[in-house]
Amino acid sequence: MKINDFKLECYFGLYEFTAPYLLTQSDCESMTTEELLAMEPGAKEDYLKQWLGYTETWGDPALREVIAGLYQDMKAENILVFHGAQEAIFAYMNVMLNPGDHMIAMYPNYQSAYEVANSVPDCAFSKWWVKDGGDKWVIDFDELEGLIQPNTKVLAINSPNNPTGYTFTNEEIRRLCKICKDHDIYLFSDEVYKGLEMDGETRDWMADHYEGCVSLGVMSKAYGLAGLRVGWLASKDTEMLNKVVKFKHYMSICDSAPSEFLSKVALKHSDQLLKRSHDLIVENIKLADQFFEKYAYLFEKKEISCGPVAFHKLLIDMPVDEFCQMAVDKKGVLLLPAGIYDMEGQYFRMGYGRKGVPEALEKFEEFLIENGFTK
Structure with a gap:
């Protein structure tokens, strides 16, 4: 069969493991094998005996x-x-x-x-x-x-x-x-x-x-x-x-x-892991809401009711793919432009499920200030 390139994976292949500030990831914060096994008494010992x-x-x-x-x-x-x-x-x-x-x-x-x-x-x-x-x-x-x-x-x-x-x-x-x-x-x-x-x-x-x-x-x-x-x-x-x-x-x-x-x-x-992700998302959204309130002249924030991703809108004339490319090139902040989805419009994806979101937002703000996007 012939199938088109997976645009998102091609894009992440360039930046996911090189950009230091991931502000677009769609998964939630992970943990170590040791941390996971510690949740269940006896699991570590049983894991070491797992037949391969x-x-x-x-x-x-x-x-x-x-x-x-x-x-x-x-x-x-x-x-x-x-x-x-x-x-x-x-x-x-x-x-x-x-x-x-x-x-x-x-x-x-x-x-x-x-x-x-x-x-x-x-x-x-x-x-x-x-x-x-x-x-x-x-x-x-x-x-x-x-x-x-x-x-x-x-x-x-x-x-x-x-x-x-x-x-x-x-x-x-x-x-x-x-x-x-x-x-x-x-x-x-x-x-x-x-x-x-x-x-x-x-x-x-x-x-x-x-x-x-x-x-x-x-x-x-x-x-x-x-x-x-x-x-x-x-x-x-x-x-x-x-x-x-x-x-x-x-x-x-x-x-x-x-x-x-x-x-x-x-x-x-399951409940414990989901609560862990949920609480982190809620805290990161609070920070992001403050960020978007401060820069309401640059972005139109979109509300979400579930999950770690949102698709916000850029309000300036610069094409959003150019804006996102500039953010990762100049400050290492990774965002995902709408073109990855073959979608028109000034939209970009942000992810709220990772612990690194506060630092990434700080770097995103530095990018805006250093490159003349702020008033």
Whole structure:
């Protein structure tokens, strides 16, 4: 197959490990293996005795049980574990999309959610835009229904949305699932930031509401354990999962045994890890809000209700990609411009989930002052 370059990964390949001030990262603060194992009595000793042979292709049965426990109505048989979220997305889309199909993707979105559709001959792709509503991002369900065609096979959504931060409410989740059910459309729901709500409303997993839905989860984002490279699909549609696992046979085959062990430890303490990420995001947003209030003539801040990312707007005439390039070249501050998402407009992504955000904001302010952007 021929597939387009993954723009975000190409961009991060240039700067993620060289720029000293990362102000755009979409994952939350990580921890050491020692810190994680300390959360569970006896885990360190058991980890050192972990067998390093092959694991089951579906994932460690005990891990699948723990993951299933995150949902309201799932069993281990409804969980398929992958080597990270990226593998799960790629496998699912390749299995589900065929020539002549049509898919819709919430947009902007993680590129792999829709790029496979672009690589399948005669497979059409439509964008369901998250739109700028001034102080926040908004979505239009009537527009979604207008995009549906007789051959629409899959709707791919991402909530909380990366990069905008838009998050469906539970009422909207029920409406979304009903639309998909009424039109017999599969729903691919990327929910890798679930559990980081800041508005007091705990969101449901979408796969608990609709049998034609698959929920994507991962250890990387909300849990801050990206180095484990463990993700999963959860769905009541076991027939679909049985097809997807056969695609995995041509990819990783199985996951890393140490990573699955550490994921089990982490998910047994899911609430504690999510609170850790949540509290850090809340504190960083407070600092960012002060920053944007001070520089309201330069930026239009967008509110977020869940997750660690926001998509703010640059208010000056300089193209946003040029502005972001200047920030990383002159001060080592990494931001992500809208062009990475093939999106027009003066938008850039900021991330609030890392401990380094306060220092990065200080350096960002120094960049503005030193380069004549302030009054």
